[in-house]
Amino acid sequence: MAKTSQGEQSYQCDPLIDAFLDDLWSSKGLSDNTLNAYRTDLRHFDRYQFERGRKLVDVTQGDVRDYLAFRVEQKFARTSSARLLSSLRRFYTYLVQTKQISTDPMALIESPKLSPQLPDSLSEAQVDRLLGEPNVEDPIECRDKAMLELLYATGLRVSELVGLTMEQMSLRQGLVRIVGKGGKERLVPMGELAITEVEQYLKYARPELLKGGQSDVVFPSNRAQMMTRQTFWHRIKLYALRAGIETELSPHTLRHAFATHLLNHGADLRVVQLLLGHSDLSTTQIYTHVARARLQELHQQHHPRG
Known part of the structure; x- marks a missing residue:
């Protein structure tokens, strides 16, 4: 010191x-x-x-x-x-x-100007390859398949996915109820493919992972405990490697893909904001840059005068 x-x-x-x-x-x-x-x-x-x-x-x-x-x-x-x-x-x-000080030393301090950071994303073809990698005959990979499908279908944060409990999910209604940042609750539709994969996982693979034990966590680890974000992140990287995907990935890659692909297919920005659980629309707007860049790329590749 x-x-x-x-x-x-x-x-x-x-x-x-x-x-x-x-x-x-x-x-x-x-x-x-x-x-x-x-x-x-x-x-x-x-x-x-x-x-x-x-x-x-x-x-x-x-x-x-x-x-x-x-x-x-x-x-x-x-x-x-x-x-x-x-x-x-x-x-x-x-x-x-709280009257600990009378003068705020941050009052005249300016934040550095940052250019918008476009999140890494995957093409729809890359997502198809990634989601097709897990072997559903294996209980762990069956779980991973359900998690990947649900992640891409809902745009959940990885922390929200690994912490998902049975009471937060309604397969009959096709919805998951998430309490996100700041304690804000949102309902997110699961989509038919994700529902099918989750149903198969719950019926065949989850009982084997629990080994006769009890847990309220939807996607337990092979030790019948809640999986960590880091563990699931390593699982994503494993399947990306097997699928030959060389794009730089992050724990939120499928969340970014969810938002970008929705916008590419004409979804309203405010709907995407609600699904992602963003409190400020400006946070969601960064995905419009991603979508616009992708559309420009497609235009240049395929338009005769691109």
Whole structure:
């Protein structure tokens, strides 16, 4: 630990960070992943200030700018710094509202301008190849087949898919009920192909995975427990490799494909917004760029004067 004006001390996280996160959890109902992102950003900032003899309640605009300059020197991505600034804004707004400080050091700090990041997606042919890879005779791959079909049919987040419980799903109505970010509930139609695959999985493969045990999770692991997001992500990469798909994938690739393909086939943007669970239409609008780029590509390939 570098020597500071506080003397040689070991770093301890400022308790205001935990108080802030507790407030977010109770008032906003944010997911664990979102809270962990806030925690990571704030602790890095706190430690940087600690090593310079500053407490979070004493931070000035100059201190924030110094930290941003440090991040530039360390070659942090601009998207990462933009997220950090969002965390700091929310944190210092909380400190002002709870009268921990009187002046907000973030008031005049501007966020870096970011160009729209187009999410990686797959063509419809690539999705067909990916979804055709699992061997449904194998219980684990039968489960994966149902998960992939459901993911592409609904546009769920991977965390929503692996945490799906039996009571959230109605095969008779063909709907899944999702409680997403901020505790917002939405109903999403499953589609006939996904319903068929899930029915087959529930009838034949799920009992074998549970090995006589009980679980409310729709898609348990081979240990009859809730699967992690990371495990399912590795399963997706396995099938992509087997299908010869070289496109760079992310855990949300099928969610992106779901939205892009809906728009390509004429779906209304606001309908896609509701299905994805976006609170702000601007978040969904990035998919119009993806769809437009794909249509331009098709036009250039197939139009005689493209």
